[in-house]
Amino acid sequence: MAAAAHAAEHGQRVGIIDDNAALGGQIWRGQSEPTASKWAERLRSSGVTVLCGRIFHEPAPHTLLAEGDDVLHELRYERLILATGARERFLPFPGWTLANVMGVGGVQAMVKSGFPIRGKRVVIAGTGPLLLAAAAYLRRHGAEIPIICEQVSWARLARFSTALLGHPRKIVQGLQLKRQFAGARFCANSWPVAASGKSAIEAVTTSRSGKMETFSCDYLACGFHLVPNIELPLLLGCQIENSCVHVDDFQRTTVADVFCAGEPTGIGGVELSLVEGEIAGLTAAGRIAEASSLFPKREKLQRFARSLGQAFRLRPELRSLPAPETIVCRCEDVRYSNLREHTGWRDAKLQTRCGMGPCQGRICGPATQFLFKWNPDSVRPPIFPVHVENMASRPDPELCETTGGRE
Amino acid sequence: MLSQVTMTVNGSPMLVPTGTTVAAAMAIAGQACRNSVSGEPRGPLCGMGICFECRVAINGRPHRLGCQALCEEGMDVRTSE
Numbered sequence: 145m146a147a148a149a150h151a152a153e154h155g156q157r158v159g160i161i162d163d164n165a166a167l168g169g170q171i172w173r174g175q176s177e178p179t180a181s182k183w184a185e186r187l188r189s190s191g192v193t194v195l196c197g198r199i200f201h202e203p204a205p206h207t208l209l210a211e212g213d214d215v216l217h218e219l220r221y222e223r224l225i226l227a228t229g230a231r232e233r234f235l236p237f238p239g240w241t242l243a244n245v246m247g248v249g250g251v252q253a254m255v256k257s258g259f260p261i262r263g264k265r266v267v268i269a270g271t272g273p274l275l276l277a278a279a280a281y282l283r284r285h286g287a288e289i290p291i292i293c294e295q296v297s298w299a300r301l302a303r304f305s306t307a308l309l310g311h312p313r314k315i316v317q318g319l320q321l322k323r324q325f326a327g328a329r330f331c332a333n334s335w336p337v338a339a340s341g342k343s344a345i346e347a348v349t350t351s352r353s354g355k356m357e358t359f360s361c362d363y364l365a366c367g368f369h370l371v372p373n374i375e376l377p378l379l380l381g382c383q384i385e386n387s388c389v390h391v392d393d394f395q396r397t398t399v400a401d402v403f404c405a406g407e408p409t410g411i412g413g414v415e416l417s418l419v420e421g422e423i424a425g426l427t428a429a430g431r432i433a434e435a436s437s438l439f440p441k442r443e444k445l446q447r448f449a450r451s452l453g454q455a456f457r458l459r460p461e462l463r464s465l466p467a468p469e470t471i472v473c474r475c476e477d478v479r480y481s482n483l484r485e486h487t488g489w490r491d492a493k494l495q496t497r498c499g500m501g502p503c504q505g506r507i508c509g510p511a512t513q514f515l516f517k518w519n520p521d522s523v524r525p526p527i528f529p530v531h532v533e534n535m536a537s538r539p540d541p542e543l544c545e546t547t548g549g550r551e
Numbered sequence: 552m553l554s555q556v557t558m559t560v561n562g563s564p565m566l567v568p569t570g571t572t573v574a575a576a577m578a579i580a581g582q583a584c585r586n587s588v589s590g591e592p593r594g595p596l597c598g599m600g601i602c603f604e605c606r607v608a609i610n611g612r613p614h615r616l617g618c619q620a621l622c623e624e625g626m627d628v629r630t631s632e
Contacts, residue, residue: 243594253598258571
């Protein structure tokens, strides 16, 4: 949104394609949060075209195909800005495939999209700042939260808090969150070891500093920080480094006319994403000097992002959570015992169908990367499942030409 | 605009607030979205269009993501697998 607004305000013809029905990504979700409303208003007044659809193929240079609800979009561009965001990392443990075991952001997204959580008992577990943000949000909406389990140690959390000192705004946000979840138990050195229940989760067992405890619950919100969505940048041939899209100071990828902003270039949160988007939008509109003036702001937020990444590194004990029969690939129901004998991602895919279901390894890929140090590093079109007629047919001649864009 | 919409989940009628996603409606109805290839009932995991666990048939179109589809008046949702 920031990239599109800046490019449009500087005279470019801009279109956004978003895979959600409402603008604002996974955090804002079209809701009336003040910052979101501000950017939405700038998009409206600068005449940005907004389409809903999922990009799945690049049939020719500077051309993308996207599937909307009942429509196929062909997008032609001079310059493309990728802002594909991030997803949660999920780690397998016994019972994690039970219904009502969801991501931390997943439960929050469900509540934002109409699910009444009032009166439900929700255990929150995993790692990352999202745990506290989700806890505060869910409590505000009436959920009961018996415990929040954070896998990192108190010592590491303390170091992270020190790193926050340079970022007063983050401290204020943190204090606001702390007030909102006052009363919920927050435990470090803690993680889920098993979920149990018949058709849906009924209880979760956690390990806290080596001690096992079982909590009854209606939902388990469990996510292990975030991983960048790099499938579309990979499809376009952008260079990837450490699972992130490599960009230069002006947010240019290694592919000509393709920019990238936000979480795909490194997990750093909404403020960093916004400034990266502003730089990309300004550069795409040829406003190099204005773009450069934002570098110091970005540098400061990147320092915070680096400390975030270090603070919430996964502890090796989490590699031993899956039992032999635990499902790792949820699309194809491939179990841990069938995977561990394989030497790599490609071998496992060929022999077990791991990562070959509809999500195309988006969930089990990052999990096997952590569990087995595999490297799921290639994509092929379509990067999302599409209806056969959309893969086979060319779209209507009514083309949508854009100069900027967003997945 | 209506403040609520009437729809059916596997033939049973239900009323949800306008703006509710199909995945949220399935959760309100207490129904799994699909059965996995080995027969486990599954519901949404990611809530954001990545995991494909919430796929259902909507108005006869199979494999639609419940978390990215808004409920509409008269919509017919069926668990397809």
